[in-house]
Amino acid sequence: MIRKLTLGASLLATACLMSSAALAQTVGFSQIGSESGWRAAETTLTRMEAEERGIDLKFADAQQKQENQIRAVRSFIAQGVDAILLAPVVATGWDDVLEEAKEAEIPVVLLDRMVDSSKDLYLTAVGSDLVHEGRVAGEWLVGEVGDADCNVVELQGTTGSSPAIDRKKGFEEGIAGHDNIKIVRSQTGDFTRAKGKEVMESFLKAEAPGSICALYAHNDDMAVGAIQAIKEAGLKPGEDIKVVSIDAVPDIFQAMAAGEANATVELTPNMAGPAFDALAAFWNDGTVPPDFIQTESKLYTQADDPQAIYEQKKDLGY
Numbered sequence: 001m002i003r004k005l006t007l008g009a010s011l012l013a014t015a016c017l018m019s020s021a022a023l024a025q026t027v028g029f030s031q032i033g034s035e036s037g038w039r040a041a042e043t044t045l046t047r048m049e050a051e052e053r054g055i056d057l058k059f060a061d062a063q064q065k066q067e068n069q070i071r072a073v074r075s076f077i078a079q080g081v082d083a084i085l086l087a088p089v090v091a092t093g094w095d096d097v098l099e100e101a102k103e104a105e106i107p108v109v110l111l112d113r114m115v116d117s118s119k120d121l122y123l124t125a126v127g128s129d130l131v132h133e134g135r136v137a138g139e140w141l142v143g144e145v146g147d148a149d150c151n152v153v154e155l156q157g158t159t160g161s162s163p164a165i166d167r168k169k170g171f172e173e174g175i176a177g178h179d180n181i182k183i184v185r186s187q188t189g190d191f192t193r194a195k196g197k198e199v200m201e202s203f204l205k206a207e208a209p210g211s212i213c214a215l216y217a218h219n220d221d222m223a224v225g226a227i228q229a230i231k232e233a234g235l236k237p238g239e240d241i242k243v244v245s246i247d248a249v250p251d252i253f254q255a256m257a258a259g260e261a262n263a264t265v266e267l268t269p270n271m272a273g274p275a276f277d278a279l280a281a282f283w284n285d286g287t288v289p290p291d292f293i294q295t296e297s298k299l300y301t302q303a304d305d306p307q308a309i310y311e312q313k314k315d316l317g318y
């Protein structure tokens with residue numbers, strides 16, 4: 001905590017200087033890439049939130065490579081930006097560059113994923129409870145299958161990312177104590193549709209025909225890719241194989257409306273709004289935000305009028 005206060009104190013001096021200067025802030029945003037519809041929406045909304053606040057946003061797309069993110073953060077530091085937004089592709093390997101930002105007295109705010117670095121190396125983190133999301137998905141499947149045997153295949157997110165680690169943990173907690181539900185295959189689909197389809201094809205070839213009861217995908221994009229593979233295998237997604245995933249992007253609601261997907265857990269793509277609000281308070285009078293600003297998670301199923309939700313969401317930048 002002492003170190004956090006030290007960071008807070010040194011950054012406070014900067015904040016107070018800035019509030020008197022009332023400068024238009026420049027913020028560097030190191031974005032993971034555009035691997036999913038959700039990620040695209042997060043980028044769109046971040047740009048909109050910055051524009052609404054008169055923030056000059058410098059954007060860097062890392063194409064899902066950590067080395068590109070570290071390079072971008074160092075470039076933002078060299079440019080002397082007023083703050084850095086970082087959506088960290090994986091959870092490890094950030095200490096050095098976060099230390100450099102701290103030395104430069106530039107506050108860093110994490111978006112949608114976490115890092116294993118000490119909390120005094122970033123101002124705050126905005127995200128969902130990723131374990132809870134996985135648990136909600138697992139508990140939904142328990143309710144869906146009851147006592148029937150159910151072999152589950154799992155499409156994991158990017159290896160080493162906090163959502164892949166935590167959503168797996170949460171799902172296993174959700175099905176714990178229900179030995180009739182077993183995860184029989186689990187592999188990364190890297191959060192993309194293409195890889196989700198490819199890995200689902202391998203699951204379908206590897207498992208006895210008709211033996212897969214459900215798919216749990218760490219995001220909707222992999223689920224949408226897998227749905228295509230299930231159909232090409234002559235099976236009915238949503239019926240022969242139940243489909244539960246996370247994000248609540250428009251296309252999963254379209255699949256639900258067609259009876260091809262069953263449930264999704266919503267993740268808001270607007271992480272930047274709370275991030276910029278925390279930065280504004282910090283710049284204004286040095287208010288230090290909580291370590292973690294949690295966004296909500298909501299379960300949607302076919303009972304929630306998926307077509308209407310698709311119509312509401314389809315123009316929101318996904």
Ligand code: GZL
Pocket residue numbers: 035036037038039112113127128163191218219220221246247267
């Ligand atoms: C989760 C976020 C994930 C989304 C995916 O917080 O990092 O990254 O669920 C995206 O769609 O690739």
